[in-house]
Amino acid sequence: MASIRRIKKDIDYLISEVLSDCYTFMYLFPEKQHEAAIAIIQDTVALRNNLIDRTRKVEGKTKAHFRIIFEDLLKGVDSLFRRISELTK
Secondary structure: OOOHHHHHHHHHHHHHHHHHHHHHHHHHOOOOOHHHHHHHHHHHHHHHHHHHHHHHOOOOOOHHHHHHHHHHHHHHHHHHHHHHHHHHO
């Protein structure tokens, strides 16, 4: 099982990738849906804060708890990337 520190680094890395893609979209397509991109950015920050809070508020520090957090991270980031992809169509 990865350490809590490693999980937090993974969260920050993947969240920064989503944010980077949103800002790149806004830069490359200045006339397209900025409100939708900003909504994605807000959801991304909310996801990050939720996941970080869940890693901090652990009572038993069980492997299952951290596995659930990591799965939620991957599902959330995948969903956000799909939303960004939909904006470019």
